[in-house]
Amino acid sequence: MIDEARTRDAVRLMREAAAALLASLDAAQKTSASAPFEVADQQKWTYLPGPRPGLSLAEMTTAQRVLALELLDAGCSAGGAQTARGIIELERVRRQLTGQSVAPGDDPYWVRILGDVSRDEPWAWRVNGHHLAVHVTVVVDQLAVTPNFLGAEPAVVPRGQHVGLRTLAAEEDLARALLAGLDTEQRLTAVTSEVAPHDILTRFDPVADPRALPTGLPHAQMTDEQRALLQHLVRCYFDRAPLEHANACWQRAVEAGLERMRFGWAGPDRRGLGHYYCVSGPTFLIEYDNTQDDANHIHSVWRDLRGDWGGDLLATHYADRHRRPVPSP
Template identity: 30%
Template sequence: MSEHSSHNDIDDFFSSDRVAGRDEAIELSSKSYREHLIEHDDPMLVDVRGMDYEQFADDRYQAPFLRDLLEYWRGLYDEPFVGITSDGERQEGVYSLPAGVSSDPAPAAAASALLDLLTPHQRAKLCYPLDAAQWRGWSNPEFVFFRIGLRLEEQSDAVVHAALAVIEASLSPDGYARVVEAMALNGYLGELVDLPTIMNDRSYWFALYGTPSADEPWGWQLFGHHVALNFVSVGGRHVIAPVFLGAEPALSDDERPPLFDAREQLAIELAESFDETQRAEAVVFASVLDPAMPEGRLHPADERHVAGAFRDNRVVPYEGIRASALDDAQWSLLRRVVEDFLLLTEPQRAQALADVDAHRDETYFSWYGATDGSQPFYFRIQSPVILAELDHHAGVWLNNRLPARFHVHTTLRLPNGNDYAKAYLAQWAARSAR
């Protein structure tokens, strides 16, 4: 057993260090992520090299930790949908679907073009009813749990390009660039560890829900390692939530653009702007492994992020500083951070930001770690209509045992029942039944 494997004492991929409280500060190293590359002949890599995604999934399923995790996920998947809440009670009336508005026809047109390329068998695998349970089966690890839609790496170039065209038509130019860069970084990681058949820029599932239309509700879903998006068009509003975007490495020595650096710099600027009283409220824990964290706050797979795969019904209490205690300049910075999470086209992004503005006094910002960027950190923005978080993680395919800025997870949710646009869809159904 290699040195790397012998230290990963939860299983070959996860060490207990990532969830162990420690009093000392976790300083960010100035070293490149390349200093943390696992040796090419490490058994962790050698034992799975050459496997396809199904063989790798079968191999990973043998790990007791993973079997327990998947059993837990399955239980969460089987729960009736409620939505993320702050106290276990869904707050009603926070979402309002506009009346008599048609949606941008471009995403539906691109989806129809994709369907025209497919065989009946491919269509049967790709398409689900709008109310299908499979919406909630997405996940972000490199191993497969639910198999939903078409696996892009198994499709022709024409089909892949048509699927990407659906995504491009649905997102802002910046949003689309970020998503395809996250997919490309997955391929880059596969090259770094010489596992291209497990991690590549097409190792993703794509599905359609409902019938693509500018007037009737429909949606699509993309998910795989470090990328998960759920898009719904309904009654003139586009919802892209839940979203999971991440990367390892997220910073790649100028070989690829940094995925979240601009967002992190905005968040640091906001955190550094706090006066002593504001800082005392906003900084919930002194570090990302603060031993003061309550039992259960850290998870070996999720670390600190609370809104990832299968967390559709999680109760996430508010913490940190309330936005009513921020001045206008600070609120502007917070709003710019939120905007960077939104992948929407205009005017959809403006409408989503207006929803956030309407709940300014109910918005909270929380921070874990030093605020000057010298340490790994976690932050969360949470209100009745948004939950957005960024977390620095320990290595999985790199061997850093403690969190670092080159492994990042981010999530976006619409609390109180509007993930997958479910609140809007309920309003649409009620309106249509009149």
């Protein structure tokens, strides 16, 4: 059962965090950080380097950056927040490895809040930058947390103070464990190509199309042990979100039919060589690619086929409001 009270608590915490951040900003900062909920570029996003709409961490005071990261934390589980913050730190490491100077707080990540956090109307927020795209939509006391993208460059830090650091280790290791446990016949179905694509196939499309993904091996053709590994892999992505929301996403996947989930792999299975995998089901898709920079550069994404950008919640909200009787004058 889903604990709705805990979901409401999660929404309350992020509402408070967003309000605290906005209250700390001056007028110019607030103008940069805010936009209407239905702004034209609401569903435009990317994980590539470059500026984003919103207010960057680099433009904030130290105290404001603390509040911005507390908002990021509120939209994630404890582990998800640690990973998201780790990606911001990894970007500093990447820049240092390429000879760039990195000043304290000079982080190219942008915070944007859409709508009025003080009202019961839908609102949203996102933290975006290179290899980090956290999108949260709030509809009354419910939330959506996708598209959710995490990347790691380098996937394994090759030298320096952080040598050996793997920010997205579980995303790779769980999939490799599942692949290694397949028998020859299963691998013929699961491995869809000897060459991995150069990136995730859905890229940063506003609406993810599951038909873009290779078919792969059905859950129904796996052993119990393999199914458990597949579940663990899917939960690795879902568990980036606050616990109750992650549980709700998993419950929807179960109700839609676990037997309809599929796992596909492309590329060799040897570490250090370019590889890709995907997991898809009726309610979600997951993609992971590590091919760039001599297979030391991860892109990973979780898309909710019904709930990206809060689509299902918004449809229900607006339909309910339309059906609500108009009070008599």
